[in-house]
Amino acid sequence: VSVLEMDGQFDRLDELIYVESHLSNISTKFYGEVTQQMLKHAEFPGSNNGTGLFQTIVGLKIRDLYEQILSSKASATLQASKV
Structure with missing residues (x-):
């Protein structure tokens, strides 16, 4: 378990990028x-503190x-239409 x-x-901005670069499996597309x-x-x-970061990650x-x-x-719809 990791705790942030x-x-x-x-x-x-570089502080936020630094934190993001150390997170994994946060469901980002890029x-x-x-x-x-x-x-x-x-x-x-x-939006500019830990609350906003947590809300953003939860949203993703x-x-x-x-x-x-x-x-x-x-x-499931595709498979049902094949039958």
Whole structure:
């Protein structure tokens, strides 16, 4: 188990990129997506600290799960149409 503890805010872009580069299995589609999403929604509460980072990662995991569900439903529909 790895634990990530954050205290304070991201003051510089390179700090956020550094943290993102040390995370794995966060369901991003490309390197820098977490940073991009946090910058895109900079006006949201907590967007420049650990809360925003956690919310962004959770959002990416939910997107990944949603895409897996859609994929499995599409696969089941395709197999049913072959029968």
